[in-house]
Amino acid sequence: MxxxxxxxxxxxxxxxxxxxxxxxxxxxxxxxxxxxxxxxxxxxxxxxxxxxxxNRIIAIVWIVLPVIGLLERFGLQQRAATLIRGFRKASVGKLLVLYLLYRQVTAAIGLHSTAGHPQTVRPLVAPMALAAAEKQHGELEEETSEKVKAYAAATDNVGLFFGEDIFFAIGSIVLIQQTLVTYGYNLAPLQLAVWAIPTAILAFLIHGFRLLLLDRKLARTHRPLPPVAEAAEVSE
Incomplete structure (x- = not known):
C-alpha cells in the first residue's frame, strides 16, 4: 500500500x-x-x-441562465430588496441564518437544486442581504457590499456542503462507503448519513455565529440610520 x-x-x-x-x-x-x-x-x-x-444534468445551466437573466432584466433584484426593506427588524445576519437553515434542510432531504448561486443567491439572497444592511446602516462602501455578497455566497456553500451528506442517496456518501470498504469497513449509506448529522449541526452553529457576528461588525463600523431617515428610505 x-x-x-x-x-x-x-x-x-x-x-x-x-x-x-x-x-x-x-x-x-x-x-x-x-x-x-x-x-x-x-x-x-x-x-x-x-x-x-x-453527469448530464450540468447541461441544465444553459436553461437556467437565460431564465435568471430575464428575471433580473424585469426587476427581480429590486423587488427582493424592496420586500426586505419592509421588515423593520431585518438584518443581514438574521436573513442569512434563515437561508442557511433552509439550505441545509432542503439539501438533507435531497432537494439540492431548489437553491444555489445562480438561481437564488445572485438574484434574491444577495440583494436582500444588501438591502437589509443598507436599511440599518445607510449606503455601504464597495468593500462592505462585496463582503455582504461574499457572506451570502458562503452561506449557500456551507448549507449545501454539510447538508447534502445527510441525504444517503448521494454520490459523496457512496464514495465514502466504497473507500471504507477497501479498508475493511462495510457500512451502509444510512449509517454514514446519520453520522453526518452532528457535523451539519456544528456547521450551522459555527457559521450562524459568524453571520450574527457580521451584524455586530457592521454596527461597529457603520452608524445606524435615525428613525426619520429610515422611514424616508423605506417610503422611497
Whole structure:
C-alpha cells in the first residue's frame, strides 16, 4: 500500500490556504492523485471526460441562465430588496441564518437544486442581504457590499456542503462507503448519513455565529440610520 496519492489532499489544502483558484486547485490535485496512483495522463483525462459526460444534468445551466437573466432584466433584484426593506427588524445576519437553515434542510432531504448561486443567491439572497444592511446602516462602501455578497455566497456553500451528506442517496456518501470498504469497513449509506448529522449541526452553529457576528461588525463600523431617515428610505 502506498500513501503517495494522498499528497493530492495536501495540494488542495495548500492551494486553498494560498487562496488560489479553487477549480484549478481541485483539478490539479485530481491529476496529481491519478498520476501518483499509477495512471497515465491520458487515463486520468478520460476519467474526467467520463464523469462530465455521465453527469448530464450540468447541461441544465444553459436553461437556467437565460431564465435568471430575464428575471433580473424585469426587476427581480429590486423587488427582493424592496420586500426586505419592509421588515423593520431585518438584518443581514438574521436573513442569512434563515437561508442557511433552509439550505441545509432542503439539501438533507435531497432537494439540492431548489437553491444555489445562480438561481437564488445572485438574484434574491444577495440583494436582500444588501438591502437589509443598507436599511440599518445607510449606503455601504464597495468593500462592505462585496463582503455582504461574499457572506451570502458562503452561506449557500456551507448549507449545501454539510447538508447534502445527510441525504444517503448521494454520490459523496457512496464514495465514502466504497473507500471504507477497501479498508475493511462495510457500512451502509444510512449509517454514514446519520453520522453526518452532528457535523451539519456544528456547521450551522459555527457559521450562524459568524453571520450574527457580521451584524455586530457592521454596527461597529457603520452608524445606524435615525428613525426619520429610515422611514424616508423605506417610503422611497
Amino acid at each position: 502506498t500513501y503517495l496519492p494522498l499528497l493530492g489532499i495536501l495540494l488542495v489544502v495548500v492551494g486553498f490556504a494560498l487562496r488560489l483558484n479553487p477549480m484549478l486547485v481541485v483539478t490539479a490535485s485530481a491529476i496529481v492523485t491519478g498520476l501518483l496512483g499509477g495512471m497515465d495522463l491520458i487515463e486520468v483525462i478520460s476519467i474526467f471526460g467520463k464523469a462530465f459526460n455521465d
